[in-house]
Amino acid sequence: MRSKAEHTAAIHENRKAAVIVNTKSRRGRRRYAEVLRLMRAGGFRLTGVHPVTDPARLRDVVARALEQEPDLLVVGGGDGTLSSSVRYVAGRDVALGVLPLGTTNNFARSLGLPLDLAGAVSVFSEGKVADIDLGMCGDRPFANLASFGVSVEVAGTVRPWLKRLLGRAAYPLTALTVLPGHRPFRAYITVDGKRHELLTHQLNIANGRFHGGWQIARDVSIDNRRLVAYQLGSGKRVRLLGETLVRATTGRWRSLAGGPFVTGQEMLLETDPPMAADIDGEVRLRTPLLVRTIPNGVRVMVPQEFEDR
Incomplete structure (x- = not known):
């Protein structure tokens, strides 16, 4: 090289x-x-x-x-x-x-x-x-984001013509139609020997700084040797919808130090029930999954x- x-x-x-x-x-x-x-x-x-x-x-x-x-x-x-x-x-x-x-x-x-x-x-x-x-979800490299929950259904539901017409706004609009029938799930994230548990409709693990065209947090980087896991909302649909709309319309994302983020170079993700992964817009693999970053990959x-x- x-x-x-x-x-x-x-x-x-x-x-x-x-x-x-x-x-x-x-x-x-x-x-x-x-x-x-x-x-x-x-x-x-x-x-x-x-x-x-x-x-x-x-x-x-x-x-x-x-x-x-x-x-x-x-x-x-x-x-x-x-x-x-x-x-x-x-x-x-x-x-x-x-x-x-x-x-x-x-x-x-x-x-x-x-x-x-x-x-x-x-x-x-x-x-x-x-x-x-470079992010790795199982054996699949990814540049930006691996996500689980509502976004997987949205990725499989959003219409190409709607994306052409509305751009990134097509995703939250499609989510409005998916969310009423979506059930929350439990996620378990193990990082550096510590296990984190949460109940949510949506979990993201980011290598890059952006999701849906909006910044995840002010101090996230695609070149800092770590992944960032975070949920949108909780087990309540209304809270998920509210947080998504606030971020989509205002772009107000907190610092990693002040937000509900889990960071690390390697994460073991388990979910109940097992979930499909949306990897940079393509639905592949299922949990449990080892998600890690390859520095300077x-x-x-x-x-x-x-x-x-």
Whole structure:
């Protein structure tokens, strides 16, 4: 592996990049031609251009793109696409360039990236290479968030047309239809030998700083060697709804020191009853699960002001 400084210099000087865009994402198909125009206008030599219409083929597409040994692998899509891509570039001498073309773009927000396309592409020319933490839920890597409870049903229920129309607001609106029939569950989180028990409708374990497009807490980082577990509300539906609406409309999130958070590098999660996991927007695996973080597990392109620890 090159040093981060050497890798940054190679990207700035050689401009050797491959581009993958999920054209089934919220803005992927509409912005695909613009992505290519902006990359070429930025002086990048594209070793491959890969539109993805079937997300099941993403692994093969990434493998084909990496065969040309680009310094920068640019991936455009939502959090599910980016999380899937992360697992294939983790530990490799290639930097991931992120284009936020999804609904909530939590991963891009955690990296401090501009959410407009031109701004995101400019980071590839003006930014730097950083090594950030990678989450692992069971044997599945994730970039941003593993969640359990109402969000799993919402992920399977929310309509694509509603996401295209309303963006991130589609998720809380869909939750309103799911919540009346949802039953609370008990979760047991063991961290550093201490077991935490709670009754809730929703539990999240975050590697990144954002959930649903809103900040989790002021001092959460995607590069601090720890995960953050927290519940929304309690076993009462009204409290869950109230807390969700307050955070969605005001963005008032407390500090880790003052909020009901459990933090650690490794967490054993058990639930009663067993629950499916929503991993960066894709429903996979079931509890019990070991959730952990891999420090500096993946290399990405970020703005110069990003704090790389």
